[in-house]
Amino acid sequence: MKTVKARSFAMVVVGLLAMGSSPFAHHGDAAYEPEPIELKGAVVTEYSWMNPHSLIKVRATDAKGETREWTMEMGSTPSMSLLGFSKFTMKPGEVVDVWLYPTKNGTPVGRMHRIVFSDGTELRDLDPTEPRPATADFQE
Amino acid sequence: MRKMLMSAGVSLVAIFACSGVVVAQVADDGIGLGRTPAEQEDPEKWKYDPDMERDPWKYYATDVPPGFPDGDGGPAPVRSLTGTWHGPRASPGVPDGRRGDRPQLTALAEQIRSERKTIRDAGPGGTNDPYGRYCDPFGYPRNMYQQNRAMQVAEMPDRIVFLLQHGYWWREVWLDGRELPTNVGVRGGVDPTFNGYSVGHWEDDDTLVIETVGVRDDKWLSGDGLPHSMNARFTERWNRIDRNTMVMEIWVDDPTMYTERFSMGQSYFRWVPNQQLNEYVCVPSEVQKYLSEQADLAGSTEGMESQSLRTLPFEERGQ
Numbered sequence: 001m002k003t004v005k006a007r008s009f010a011m012v013v014v015g016l017l018a019m020g021s022s023p024f025a026h027h028g029d030a031a032y033e034p035e036p037i038e039l040k041g042a043v044v045t046e047y048s049w050m051n052p053h054s055l056i057k058v059r060a061t062d063a064k065g066e067t068r069e070w071t072m073e074m075g076s077t078p079s080m081s082l083l084g085f086s087k088f089t090m091k092p093g094e095v096v097d098v099w100l101y102p103t104k105n106g107t108p109v110g111r112m113h114r115i116v117f118s119d120g121t122e123l124r125d126l127d128p129t130e131p132r133p134a135t136a137d138f139q140e
Numbered sequence: 141m142r143k144m145l146m147s148a149g150v151s152l153v154a155i156f157a158c159s160g161v162v163v164a165q166v167a168d169d170g171i172g173l174g175r176t177p178a179e180q181e182d183p184e185k186w187k188y189d190p191d192m193e194r195d196p197w198k199y200y201a202t203d204v205p206p207g208f209p210d211g212d213g214g215p216a217p218v219r220s221l222t223g224t225w226h227g228p229r230a231s232p233g234v235p236d237g238r239r240g241d242r243p244q245l246t247a248l249a250e251q252i253r254s255e256r257k258t259i260r261d262a263g264p265g266g267t268n269d270p271y272g273r274y275c276d277p278f279g280y281p282r283n284m285y286q287q288n289r290a291m292q293v294a295e296m297p298d299r300i301v302f303l304l305q306h307g308y309w310w311r312e313v314w315l316d317g318r319e320l321p322t323n324v325g326v327r328g329g330v331d332p333t334f335n336g337y338s339v340g341h342w343e344d345d346d347t348l349v350i351e352t353v354g355v356r357d358d359k360w361l362s363g364d365g366l367p368h369s370m371n372a373r374f375t376e377r378w379n380r381i382d383r384n385t386m387v388m389e390i391w392v393d394d395p396t397m398y399t400e401r402f403s404m405g406q407s408y409f410r411w412v413p414n415q416q417l418n419e420y421v422c423v424p425s426e427v428q429k430y431l432s433e434q435a436d437l438a439g440s441t442e443g444m445e446s447q448s449l450r451t452l453p454f455e456e457r458g459q
Binding site for chain 1: 201202230231263264265272275287289418420421422423426427429430433434435437438439
């Protein structure tokens, strides 16, 4: 079983690269801006580990000085599990720095890009510039 | 370490470039020959190993079978798919299979397809995919392809049961020699269902062939919004390549919707070392929360009409 573990370590790296589908692969890229914005010192107000997409809500002040509550989606729970997220990754009240692709219509919602916790731990969704794997037409 | 890196390198090649070829080569080497009764039975395979360095209750999506990718775990057991399997997109240890054919639609299918707004085209705010907006069950055969990240297979003397991780759906395939129903959707007959009616037989020691009819025709064939009629017949082949690998392919025969039979493509499945799965359920109340607090606010793709969770008439779902 040690062999399994050692190989798994290598496969995680390889696999996450290989599975590096665009965060917009599921939903198309029309709803969100192509470049992420940064919300520093954001306070987590809600974290919902759910399907088809988990949600993070934060209260934050953006670069224009406007303070709003933002809602951002991530992938499904199995997808995010592969990236290190779980039901207990964060809780309301935590202060984080977060990057997200905002919606084009101005509402304070977006797609999470990456999040950095107070201890420096960084978790991220997949980067849209990473290559997509070849997939069957009937799979998503 | 060197071996580990070699495995990783080979994996890159396998996953990015020619995964299907790698597995195909294994199959072409004559797997299945020389199996001994001891290898077939392998009672230790099911024994709990307290030294596995793995939580026996936790699903490790990135674990792959010992020997991967340069090993196959040994010969496949005869006429058996039993066990817990990683599916497509669940794990980097599962290669992508050959893509499906591009089907030729009839005029009726074109009309139905044109009324369907896929998530890919319309975004979550604009789609009318009944799964995307309601977590409605996929139904067969979409449930064997989309989100089928992991599953278990159990066999009984007269049937084989596929236990899908996504939504805890299961489907049974009868191996007792019965004929498929010919009275689906007629008065006094049997009703079409999400999974339809399936019978199977072992074509050889490694290949299970399943025929399915009677699937509800309001279900989408795929996330692409392709339709099928109630008279569609599906042929499904499972090939157990070796102990750790199997591959599935489904063909659609539906003259009402398609001018010729076509394949939906291959999906590979890999053995889960500790045999434990996790939970993956699309919950209707959660999808409502997602739509009302995120997706509908984000809006649909430009030029596509937005859907409303509460005003989409029931009879329009999936039509």
